[in-house]
Amino acid sequence: MVNPEQYVSFDNICKNNASHIINEFAKDLKNISGKCMDIGCGPGDITRDVLLPVLNSKATMIGTDIMEDMVEYANKTYGDKERLEFEVLDIQTKKLPEKYISKFDHIFSFHALQWCYDIRQTFENIYCMLRPGKTMLILSIAQQAPLFESLETMAQDMRYASYMGDKKKYVGSFHYSARPREDLKELLEDIGFQVHHCSHREMSNCVCTEKYLSMVTSQYTFAFLNKMTHNLREEFKNELARMFTEIKVKKYRDRLGNSKLHDEKKGTNIPAQYTVLVAYAQKNVS
Incomplete structure (x- = not known):
């Protein structure tokens, strides 16, 4: 359910990851003095507190x-x-507002594009919004089995399917890719970008499952929760938390060679592993 204040209170992971990437590319960003956009800004705290201060x-x-x-x-x-x-x-959108076309000197996006099921249209729109020779910096979740695979399964559950719609909406475009970095780079270059950096990085966090899922479900992709009855909505959240923890523990045990975990029943302190794609690219001048 959409709850901006709740999102802000739980978005430390997003904020920390954005800060890390911004610091990594600070030398390239500090001289940007024109018009910028932050796509998928959510409640706006990262836009103001992390992005804006690093720019000219x-x-x-x-x-x-x-x-x-x-x-x-x-x-x-x-x-x-x-x-x-x-x-x-x-x-x-397939009808990008005229006021955005070729108007921006730099475009950011952090932890948002994984929810775009038409990822090519997304990057085509970003390309159109940039001025010739200008740049974008994005960080998007590539693979996150506990979340994406739980949602994919639940979208096929008769209790939730009519609310959730197509299961593809809940799985990142690169989640099942065997070569996500190469696939993203090829896509960007095919659109016309000059790719200066493209990486696929492993990440992990030990955040409380309840808090993390509260942040996730406060985003647009989960607006369908507003249409559920209170009881069904609570059932959905409990089932999502159960499946998320189950997959997280299984993946963790697999990495340890099925070693016994003292806290595997609750999934306490077991990190959720995921990967992200980071790209810094430039629109061609011609």
Whole structure:
């Protein structure tokens, strides 16, 4: 369910990962002084507190998100008439608003594009929004078995299927790829980007499952929860937490060669492993 305040209170993982990538590319970003966009900005805290400070003081930023509630909260809480504002945008749209075309000097996106089921359209839109020769920096979850595979299974469960729709919406575009870095790089180059950096990185966290899933389900992809009865919604959340923990523990045991885990029943302190794709690319000048 969409809850901006709840999302902010649980988004330390996203914030830490964004900060790490921003610091890694700080030398390239510090001279950006034009118009920027943060795609999938959510409640806006990362846009203001992590992205904007690293840019040139003359840079301005538009945070965009598909959720009206998130954008409204972001404008009220973090909006700045001089440098920062937030607007509603579906980055997968096939009719990109004219006001965005060839208007941006740099585009960011962190922990958002994994929910885009039409990933080619997504990157084509980013390419169209950039000015010639300008750049983008993205971090997107590539593979995350506990979450994606739990949701994929639940989307085929008769209790939830009519609410969730196509199971493809819940599995990142590169989750089942044997070569996600190469696939992303080839896609970007085919669209017209000059790829300066593309990497596939292993990550992990030990965050409380309940808190993590509360953050995840506050995003647009899970708007269907609002249509469920209270009892069914709670059943869905409990089932998601159960399956998430079950897969997390299984993957962890597999990595340890099926060694016995003292806390495997609860999944306590067992890290959730996942991978991310990081890309820094430039739109061709011609």
